[in-house]
Amino acid sequence: MNILVLNGSPKGKNGITVQTAYYLQKRRADFFCYPVYTFLVPYQLQRFIELMKANNADTKGKVASQISTSKHFYDVTAHKFIEENGYDMQLRYICGLSADMDELLTQKGQNDAKCYFDEMIFKIQNGIFLYKEPAKACEKRVYEKTLTAAEKSDAKDIAIVTSCAVQDINLRNMIDDFKAVLPYNAREINLTQFPFAGGCLGCMECAVSGKCCHNDILFTMRQMSGVNYIEEL
Numbered sequence: 107m108n109i110l111v112l113n114g115s116p117k118g119k120n121g122i123t124v125q126t127a128y129y130l131q132k133r134r135a136d137f138f139c140y141p142v143y144t145f146l147v148p149y150q151l152q153r154f155i156e157l158m159k160a161n162n163a164d165t166k167g168k169v170a171s172q173i174s175t176s177k178h179f180y181d182v183t184a185h186k187f188i189e190e191n192g193y194d195m196q197l198r199y200i201c202g203l204s205a206d207m208d209e210l211l212t213q214k215g216q217n218d219a220k221c222y223f224d225e226m227i228f229k230i231q232n233g234i235f236l237y238k239e240p241a242k243a244c245e246k247r248v249y250e251k252t253l254t255a256a257e258k259s260d261a262k263d264i265a266i267v268t269s270c271a272v273q274d275i276n277l278r279n280m281i282d283d284f285k286a287v288l289p290y291n292a293r294e295i296n297l298t299q300f301p302f303a304g305g306c307l308g309c310m311e312c313a314v315s316g317k318c319c320h321n322d323i324l325f326t327m328r329q330m331s332g333v334n335y336i337e338e339l
């Protein structure tokens with residue numbers, strides 16, 4: 107039996123989560139794993155899943171499970187995210203292991219990891235999986251623009267922050283309607299055009315300085331908005 111490990115930690119081989127996989131690998135297996143970052147899986151793994159879906163990755167019928175480490179703060183949300191995405195991709199799912207970040211150093215943590223692994227192998231050998239039919243596509247409805255433009259003033263500086271995709275006609279029309287009735291001129295900042303240098307690396311620089319270690323943020327915000335005061339943030 108081959109098991110693929112998708113290591114979703116930006117810390118790569120030095121991550122805490124992957125140590126659980128290495129630990130279990132000693133028992134001749136490989137694993138899927140990630141740390142919980144800000145209530146969810148790290149962005150790099152989210153993007154990887156998005157690309158798998160966009161490219162119709164051949165996952166139908168394969169078995170998936172997950173290992174995370176965290177402080178158990180919204181780890182449930184992250185596990186549900188992986189589980190539901192798995193169903194979307196027609197994977198058969200086995201409930202994962204959510205370990206505390208220090209747990210592997212304890213006898214109990216090591217036993218929990220071994221029990222999880224043994225149970226997973228048992229379930230694979232006996233065909234015990236969770237599975238859900240992918241959600242059916244619902245009827246597409248288009249929001250039509252209906253509102254008449256109000257008179258505008260520059261008395262306030264309003265920025266509309268959006269992640270509206272080019273093909274998202276509904277959101278486009280809603281934003282246009284909102285801008286129409288707004289009595290002020292508004293700037294629009296579309297995050298989809300924002301050239302992010304990368305996802306969170308977990309370096310915790312922001313905890314100390316309040317700023318991200320990627321320099322793209324200030325540079326690009328300034329370029330997109332043309333407003334210099336963002337530099338002060």
Ligand SMILES: Cc1cc2nc3c(=O)[nH]c(=O)nc-3n(C[C@H](O)[C@H](O)[C@H](O)COP(=O)(O)O)c2cc1C
Nearest residue numbers: 115121122123141142144145176177178179207308
């Ligand atoms: C930026 C950042 C965000 C985090 N967010 C959460 C969180 O929302 N919930 C939680 O329980 N732990 C959170 N943690 C703790 C990590 O999940 C934990 O340290 C994990 O073991 C790191 O694993 P890794 O070394 O494989 O990256 C966060 C850590 C970082 C660096």
